[in-house]
Structure formats: structure tokens, C-alpha cells
Amino acid sequence: MWDRMSTIAEEVMDEPPEEAEDYELSVGDVMTDGYVAVPADTSIEAATDRFQEFSPKDSTQTTIYYTYVTDADDRLVGVASLREMLSAPDDDPISSIMKDEVVSFHETADAEQAAMDVADLHYPAVPIVDDDERLVGIVRSDTLVDVMEAESSEDMLRMQGMNLPELKASDLTDVEEQRSRLMLDASLWEILRIRVPWLIVALAGGFLAGGVIGVYEDTLEAVVILAFFIPVVMDMGGNVGTQSSTIFIRGVVLGHIDKSNVARRIGKETVVGAIIGLMVGAVAAIVAFAWIGRADIAYVVFGAMVGTSVVAALVGFLIPWLVYLIGQDPAAASNPIVTTIKDVSGLLIYFGLATLLVIELGV
Amino acid sequence: MWDRMSTIAEEVMDEPPEEAEDYELSVGDVMTDGYVAVPADTSIEAATDRFQEFSPKDSTQTTIYYTYVTDADDRLVGVASLREMLSAPDDDPISSIMKDEVVSFHETADAEQAAMDVADLHYPAVPIVDDDERLVGIVRSDTLVDVMEAESSEDMLRMQGMNLPELKASDLTDVEEQRSRLMLDASLWEILRIRVPWLIVALAGGFLAGGVIGVYEDTLEAVVILAFFIPVVMDMGGNVGTQSSTIFIRGVVLGHIDKSNVARRIGKETVVGAIIGLMVGAVAAIVAFAWIGRADIAYVVFGAMVGTSVVAALVGFLIPWLVYLIGQDPAAASNPIVTTIKDVSGLLIYFGLATLLVIELGV
Known part of the structure; x- marks a missing residue:
């Protein structure tokens, strides 16, 4: 600076x-x-x-x-x-x-x-x-200062899928105030108009993730306890990816991430994602083994955690960057896309590994 | 104001x-x-x-x-x-x-x-x-202004589980700058120290949610396609709850929510959650029926979406309020608790309804 x-x-x-x-x-x-x-x-x-x-x-x-x-x-x-x-x-x-x-x-x-x-x-x-x-x-x-607060407040709300109109110069005074009042005191109809559209988009993402589980129905039928770890895999992707996107968006807004260094930044974040995956995945695998007593499933959980964490860190940086490159607000547009990619890829890695290690190879 | x-x-x-x-x-x-x-x-x-x-x-x-x-x-x-x-x-x-x-x-x-x-x-x-x-x-x-930016930037990072030290007066200038640099340029060890602890806490929540699925193993074994809708139910709770918490935390910070009106605010948000659940749940049930062709499972999905949305909206307001009441920063502490409660209650409602409607009553 x-x-x-x-x-x-x-x-x-x-x-x-x-x-x-x-x-x-x-x-x-x-x-x-x-x-x-x-x-x-x-x-x-x-x-x-x-x-x-x-x-x-x-x-x-x-x-x-x-x-x-x-x-x-x-x-x-x-x-x-x-x-x-x-x-x-x-x-x-x-x-x-x-x-x-x-x-x-x-x-x-x-x-x-x-x-x-x-x-x-x-x-x-x-x-x-x-x-x-x-x-x-x-x-x-x-x-x-009003501009900065208004934009930052907007970013925060848009990241949670609030469907807000674009800022105008006349909105500046008290915009955060107005937005908070709007969220709390608007008519029911207005509140639904702001909150529901994004939830419907996210629903489509949820069904895509469900479709992945559908593809692996036979695997799940054979080993139903694989379903126990769906929340663990989904939460891991969600949490790592949200951390990555938050760091990325602050970095772009503050000018620390730009064309000259974005490739290096994304590369580093992916490595961080891998190491986080190795650490948290090891803990998860130990807990899974203690719970279920099956080494094969513990391996699958470990592999899925590492894979999900890498993908989540990568897309957590990459998608907001692509959104930014096409001139859109990365805070507003990225969240449902990132969530869907994380969920789908996390479940694909998890059930793909399970099919390979548990069903076909019988590790 | x-x-x-x-x-x-x-x-x-x-x-x-x-x-x-x-x-x-x-x-x-x-x-x-x-x-x-x-x-x-x-x-x-x-x-x-x-x-x-x-x-x-x-x-x-x-x-x-x-x-x-x-x-x-x-x-x-x-x-x-x-x-x-x-x-x-x-x-x-x-x-x-x-x-x-x-x-x-x-x-x-x-x-x-x-x-x-x-x-x-x-x-x-x-x-x-x-x-x-x-x-x-x-x-x-x-x-x-520095104070406000620093606190707001801190809130944003803490909501994503960044384990940051408390602010001091000497940190004020450039705190957002420093934090962003820290997230991007710190040593690997430092980055892991900031990001991993919260992921481990969240992992415990993921296992609790997995435990709920484990409780309903027999139901899932009987009707394995129930697993297809786990992501839909989890995403719904996650998204509604995050919207609620974001609105709540802005409202508290700006002084729109206090002891005199918190009960009414929580009541209204719960009603909003119910109506959102009815709307999004109806869409989800129609898609589920089109996909699977089973009315009983569509009913279960609808009921679970409404229940999850109500619980998510309620705990999205209630938990940050309780955290605030005991003098802690609601932005920092609430997220893993809220996520775990949403996941566990959403899956309990979903599999509870499924056990009742699909297995026992055979609707």
C-alpha cells in the first residue's frame, strides 16, 4: 500500500x-x-x-x-x-x-x-x-467512506445471495442502514423477492450434487454406510472453499491480486488446500475408522477430503477471478457456482474412490 | 438512525x-x-x-x-x-x-x-x-473509520473461521491491508494456524450430521434413493441459515436488533423461514417427483425443506444472539455451531419423516 x-x-x-x-x-x-x-x-x-x-x-x-x-x-x-x-x-x-x-x-x-x-x-x-x-x-x-462502506456491505449481502439493486450515488448516505432496515422491516413480499431467487439457484446446485449420488446408486446400495460421510465431505468442501473465496475477494478489492500475480496466487492457494486436506483428512480418516472399523472406508474418506479440499481451494479462487474478468461483481455471482462445483466434485471424488477402492478392488 | x-x-x-x-x-x-x-x-x-x-x-x-x-x-x-x-x-x-x-x-x-x-x-x-x-x-x-473498517473486515474473516488475534489500537491503520496480506503472503505454517482449527471444529459438526444418517441406517438401507436428497436438504439449511445470520449480525451491529425487539425479530424471521421453506420446498418436491417418480419421497422432501428452513432461520438468529448475550463476538463464534445445528436438525427431520411416511406408513 x-x-x-x-x-x-x-x-x-x-x-x-x-x-x-x-x-x-x-x-x-x-x-x-x-x-x-x-x-x-x-x-x-x-x-x-x-x-x-x-x-x-x-x-x-x-x-x-x-x-x-x-x-x-x-x-x-x-x-x-x-x-x-x-x-x-x-x-x-x-x-x-x-x-x-x-x-x-x-x-x-x-x-x-x-x-x-x-x-x-x-x-x-x-x-x-x-x-x-x-x-x-x-x-x-x-x-x-460512504462509498466504501456501501460497497463492502453490498458485497457481504450479495455473497449470501441477497438480490439487491445496483448502488446509485443518491443511495450512498446510510446505505448499510437502509439495507439492514430493508432486510428486517420490508414487507414479506419484498423480503421473499430479495432472498428466494438465489435459494432456487442454489437448489439446482443441490439437485446436481444429488444427481452425483444417484449415479453411484449401486455403490451406495452395496455399502450403505458410505452415506454417513456425505455431510463430512460436503462440509469440508464448503468450508475450505468459503475461506478461499473470502480471502480472494478481499485480495482483489485491496489490489493484492491482479493479472500479474493471479496464476501464482491460485497455485499457492491450491497447495494450501492440499496441505489442509492432508491434515483435516487424516483426522477424519482416524475418526471414520474408529467409528466404522473399516480401513477401506477410512482410505476413501481421507482421499475424498484431500481431493475436495484441493478442488475447493482452487475453484474458491478461480471462479471469482473468472467472474471478475468478465466485469461482474465476484462477491455477487460466485457463491452458488462455487458451492455447486465443490459439492459435485467432492461427491464425485468420494463415490468414485469408494467405487474403485471398496467395490472393485476390495481394499 | x-x-x-x-x-x-x-x-x-x-x-x-x-x-x-x-x-x-x-x-x-x-x-x-x-x-x-x-x-x-x-x-x-x-x-x-x-x-x-x-x-x-x-x-x-x-x-x-x-x-x-x-x-x-x-x-x-x-x-x-x-x-x-x-x-x-x-x-x-x-x-x-x-x-x-x-x-x-x-x-x-x-x-x-x-x-x-x-x-x-x-x-x-x-x-x-x-x-x-x-x-x-x-x-x-x-x-x-479505521476502527469500523477493521472491525467489519475482522467480522468477515471470522465468519469464515479465520483464527485471528484480537484487534489492538496500534493495529488500526491498515488492518484490512495487513489481514489480506497475512492471508495471502504469510508462511504456510501461519496460514495453517489461522485456517485449520476452525475446519477441525467444523469437521466434528460434519461427523455429528453423519451420525444422524448412521442412526437411520435401516431406513436408508431400505430406500437407498433417500440419499440422493441429502445435498438438497443440507444446502437448503445452509443457505437459509447463512442469510439469516448475515441479516442478524448486521442488525445487531447497526443497533436495529436489541433486547427490546429481539423476540419479535426472531419470531418474524422464523415465519419468513417457513414461507421460504414452503416456496422452495414446493419446487424441490416437484423436481424430486419428476426425477424419482415417487410421491412419498416428494412429500418427505417437501416436509424436510420446510422444517429445515424454519430451523435454519430460527437458529440463524437465535445462536448469534445467545453468543452476543454472553459477551462474545457473534460473527466469530456462531458459524460452526449454526452449521452443525442446521445439518443435524435438517437430516433428523428428513430421515425422521422418511422413516415415518415411507417405511412405517407407506404413504
């Missing part, structure tokens, strides 16, 4: 980010005109006086105590804090004390990304420029 | 909140002394001059352009913004322009709660007082 930030601090970010996503708000969507800007030759006294006249239209907004300085073509050339202005000679031009390295965003920059880029700088606001580097507005840090 | 906020704006919040939780940071833990405070009889000019001298020790912190006003006993009695001070006669005392209704927090107030209470006020900082209403510091809104 410090690397990213020093880059920002050194150069105006006047290019739109490469992967600006259509479904997200831009800083231009959420900028305001409640600020003081003056030409570079304005005296410090005159600029300071502007703060006396200045009163934001929206009275809930506190004052931004920065003076943004522009040249003859309205291009942003500097910034000065009121504290610096109070300490300087009144008649000097503001250009004599302004800082000319200004962090700014292009108006099309993604608002959530902008929020993260400046979060640790703790600026009260950041100026917004157009293609010609002209100052067109500022985005307040409290607005960026 | 507006109700809560107007209360805060009208009266100094000088009592510690009733349910301050031990595991959370207080505003006193994260307050700073980088601000201007003056006695009430100070002239506006003298107070304004303080901003020239003022330079925060931590140079990354921007200036808070408020003057906090105290009486002879250091008690907080008012606040004035620098913009108001610039517009007023220099020789008047600051008490002539200060606002005497000041939002403040007691030093023991929960920091995350404080962040949410002032989020929409957009103040750059809020003063902190002790038992005697003496001004002891301020908490910057950017710090409160």
Missing part, C-alpha cells in the same frame, strides 16, 4: 484505471462543488476571506479547509491548507505557499478504488480533474 | 453504553491530543492564533479545524469552527460564538458504536470526556 500511495502522492492520477468496472460508482458520480478554489495570483488574505463567505449549500457538510489553486486555464496547480495560510504574510500570493504536488483523481476513476488509495492519507477531500487536468470538483473523504 | 443521532446531538453522551463489550476498542483507546482547546474567556483572535502555532506531532494527521472550549474545571462547554471564528469580531470571547450543544463521547464508549453514531454527522472529530465531563482528548473521524 505504501508503494501505491507514494506513487499517487508523486504524480497526479489523471488516467482512468485500466479495469474501471461498469457496475461501480466513479468519483465524478459522487463529487461536490462545496470548496474554495482561487487563481494562483490571489493574495493569501483574499483567499482566507473566501472561507468567511463560504457556506456549503448542504448544511450537514462540514467545511473543507483547503484552498485549491488553479492557473489561467482552470487547471489544478496547487493546494494550501488554511493553517498554512494563517501563518503566512497576508499580501503574498497563494502560489508562494501552496504545495504543487497534489493528489487528484480523474473524474472517471472508480470511487471505491479511490477511497482505498487515499484511506491512509487522511485527507478531508481530494480534487477531481477532467481530461485537460481542469479542476471540476472535489470528492469528500466522508463521501468516499 | 436519525432518532439515535438527534438524541446524541441534544445531550452529551456521558454515560458508558450499557452493553460495552470487553473485546472491542473504546474511544479512549484510540483518542489523540492533537487539537486546539481554550478556556471560554479566550479572545477569538487568541484562539485563532493557536492554529498557527498548532502542528500535530504526527505529521500524517491533517488539522482538526475546531476549537474546543472548556470552563475553569476543564469541563467541555462548547465548540467553534475556524470558519465561524474567521467571520466574528477578533476581540470577542470565544464563548460568544461557540455552540454549547456538543456531541461528545465518554472515554469508555465502544469505538465501533461511536463510529456508527457519528458517521452521518461527518464531523472531522468528536471530543472525549471523562466521568466529570472533563475534556480528555478527541477521536478523529478518520480513526473511527
Whole structure:
């Protein structure tokens, strides 16, 4: 993060980010005109006086105590804090004390990304420029915080299959509040509209997983105790995969995972999945043997746990990445797909191994 | 929220909140002394001059352009913004322009709660007082944002069973960043230490669910196709329950669910669970009948879906509430318990109904 930030601090970010996503708000969507800007030759006294006249239209907004300085073509050339202005000679031009390295965003920059880029700088606001580097507005840090909270809250709810409408700039204030109220206090019809569609999609996944068991009906008929371990195999895939997806989505949102390193990240996560599978699978196999007293079934449980854990870790990273690549929100779209792939592959590995080791080879 | 906020704006919040939780940071833990405070009889000019001298020790912190006003006993009695001070006669005392209704927090107030209470006020900082209403510091809104992000990020990771250490005040900057880096770049040993313990706990839950199937071995032996619907029943409980818990935890964090309304909330959620169960269960029963061609099994699937959905919605609210009541973090502790209860009860209902309807009654 410090690397990213020093880059920002050194150069105006006047290019739109490469992967600006259509479904997200831009800083231009959420900028305001409640600020003081003056030409570079304005005296410090005159600029300071502007703060006396200045009163934001929206009275809930506190004052931004920065003076943004522009040249003859309205291009942003500097910034000065009121504290610096109070300490300087009144008649000097503001250009004599302004800082000319200004962090700014292009108006099309993604608002959530902008929020993260400046979060640790703790600026009260950041100026917004157009293609010609002209100052067109500022985005307040409290607005960026609202964006970040709204997006993060949305992500959380969408991951659980809540069918929410896309965010708009006008939704920002209190969006988390509104969403929570909606979930708790909406009409029954509204609640069902939000919650049921995803459950129907997930149901289809459940039937696919059931179909896998159906394919192995003969194996199960021959050794019915194989059914005892279906919950263990399904839970393992579910838990490892959800951990992986959570880590992946945070990593993408925070910019730690991108095209340059995604292959390595996915590879590492798969290895982690394998080692987790070996550890948890060993425990599961021992418990299974203690319970059922059959070594062959303990081997099958062990193998299925390792296989499921590897697949779950892999798809837990890979599917959200593919969803992200096609420009969709990985938090919203991945969960039912990942769950279905984990369930189907986990049960395929489990019953496939059982058919091979218990029925055909009779280990 | 507006109700809560107007209360805060009208009266100094000088009592510690009733349910301050031990595991959370207080505003006193994260307050700073980088601000201007003056006695009430100070002239506006003298107070304004303080901003020239003022330079925060931590140079990354921007200036808070408020003057906090105290009486002879250091008690907080008012606040004035620098913009108001610039517009007023220099020789008047600051008490002539200060606002005497000041939002403040007691030093023991929960920091995350404080962040949410002032989020929409957009103040750059809020003063902190002790038992005697003496001004002891301020908490910057950017710090409160850090607290909120850190806690929310922690909640998300803990819900997926990441075994993370408790937050400290010194962790605040960049905690989400650090956590994401930790998950992605830590040593293998560290990653396993964070992720495996919870998976082992969840494994115990999986075996308990498997034990339920074991109890009904005879039923399953008689009608092996009952195993086909185990994934459907387990997924339904899992999905409904996770939706419920997500809604519940947001509701508690945002203060929409408390002792005064929790019984009604749980009751409503259970009704929602029943209606969701009826809708999704009907679809599942139709698909099951189309697949297997047996009405008795379709009835069992329908009944199990309704029962599982009701139980999942109920425990999805109830268990996090009980965890919250005993002073633990509901996001961290509930997930394996809820999953196990959902799995066990879903399979009990499913195989119990199957034994009754298919085996004993032969519907």
C-alpha cells in the first residue's frame, strides 16, 4: 500500500484505471462543488476571506479547509491548507505557499478504488480533474467512506445471495442502514423477492450434487454406510472453499491480486488446500475408522477430503477471478457456482474412490 | 438512525453504553491530543492564533479545524469552527460564538458504536470526556473509520473461521491491508494456524450430521434413493441459515436488533423461514417427483425443506444472539455451531419423516 500511495502522492492520477468496472460508482458520480478554489495570483488574505463567505449549500457538510489553486486555464496547480495560510504574510500570493504536488483523481476513476488509495492519507477531500487536468470538483473523504462502506456491505449481502439493486450515488448516505432496515422491516413480499431467487439457484446446485449420488446408486446400495460421510465431505468442501473465496475477494478489492500475480496466487492457494486436506483428512480418516472399523472406508474418506479440499481451494479462487474478468461483481455471482462445483466434485471424488477402492478392488 | 443521532446531538453522551463489550476498542483507546482547546474567556483572535502555532506531532494527521472550549474545571462547554471564528469580531470571547450543544463521547464508549453514531454527522472529530465531563482528548473521524473498517473486515474473516488475534489500537491503520496480506503472503505454517482449527471444529459438526444418517441406517438401507436428497436438504439449511445470520449480525451491529425487539425479530424471521421453506420446498418436491417418480419421497422432501428452513432461520438468529448475550463476538463464534445445528436438525427431520411416511406408513 505504501508503494501505491507514494506513487499517487508523486504524480497526479489523471488516467482512468485500466479495469474501471461498469457496475461501480466513479468519483465524478459522487463529487461536490462545496470548496474554495482561487487563481494562483490571489493574495493569501483574499483567499482566507473566501472561507468567511463560504457556506456549503448542504448544511450537514462540514467545511473543507483547503484552498485549491488553479492557473489561467482552470487547471489544478496547487493546494494550501488554511493553517498554512494563517501563518503566512497576508499580501503574498497563494502560489508562494501552496504545495504543487497534489493528489487528484480523474473524474472517471472508480470511487471505491479511490477511497482505498487515499484511506491512509487522511485527507478531508481530494480534487477531481477532467481530461485537460481542469479542476471540476472535489470528492469528500466522508463521501468516499460512504462509498466504501456501501460497497463492502453490498458485497457481504450479495455473497449470501441477497438480490439487491445496483448502488446509485443518491443511495450512498446510510446505505448499510437502509439495507439492514430493508432486510428486517420490508414487507414479506419484498423480503421473499430479495432472498428466494438465489435459494432456487442454489437448489439446482443441490439437485446436481444429488444427481452425483444417484449415479453411484449401486455403490451406495452395496455399502450403505458410505452415506454417513456425505455431510463430512460436503462440509469440508464448503468450508475450505468459503475461506478461499473470502480471502480472494478481499485480495482483489485491496489490489493484492491482479493479472500479474493471479496464476501464482491460485497455485499457492491450491497447495494450501492440499496441505489442509492432508491434515483435516487424516483426522477424519482416524475418526471414520474408529467409528466404522473399516480401513477401506477410512482410505476413501481421507482421499475424498484431500481431493475436495484441493478442488475447493482452487475453484474458491478461480471462479471469482473468472467472474471478475468478465466485469461482474465476484462477491455477487460466485457463491452458488462455487458451492455447486465443490459439492459435485467432492461427491464425485468420494463415490468414485469408494467405487474403485471398496467395490472393485476390495481394499 | 436519525432518532439515535438527534438524541446524541441534544445531550452529551456521558454515560458508558450499557452493553460495552470487553473485546472491542473504546474511544479512549484510540483518542489523540492533537487539537486546539481554550478556556471560554479566550479572545477569538487568541484562539485563532493557536492554529498557527498548532502542528500535530504526527505529521500524517491533517488539522482538526475546531476549537474546543472548556470552563475553569476543564469541563467541555462548547465548540467553534475556524470558519465561524474567521467571520466574528477578533476581540470577542470565544464563548460568544461557540455552540454549547456538543456531541461528545465518554472515554469508555465502544469505538465501533461511536463510529456508527457519528458517521452521518461527518464531523472531522468528536471530543472525549471523562466521568466529570472533563475534556480528555478527541477521536478523529478518520480513526473511527479505521476502527469500523477493521472491525467489519475482522467480522468477515471470522465468519469464515479465520483464527485471528484480537484487534489492538496500534493495529488500526491498515488492518484490512495487513489481514489480506497475512492471508495471502504469510508462511504456510501461519496460514495453517489461522485456517485449520476452525475446519477441525467444523469437521466434528460434519461427523455429528453423519451420525444422524448412521442412526437411520435401516431406513436408508431400505430406500437407498433417500440419499440422493441429502445435498438438497443440507444446502437448503445452509443457505437459509447463512442469510439469516448475515441479516442478524448486521442488525445487531447497526443497533436495529436489541433486547427490546429481539423476540419479535426472531419470531418474524422464523415465519419468513417457513414461507421460504414452503416456496422452495414446493419446487424441490416437484423436481424430486419428476426425477424419482415417487410421491412419498416428494412429500418427505417437501416436509424436510420446510422444517429445515424454519430451523435454519430460527437458529440463524437465535445462536448469534445467545453468543452476543454472553459477551462474545457473534460473527466469530456462531458459524460452526449454526452449521452443525442446521445439518443435524435438517437430516433428523428428513430421515425422521422418511422413516415415518415411507417405511412405517407407506404413504
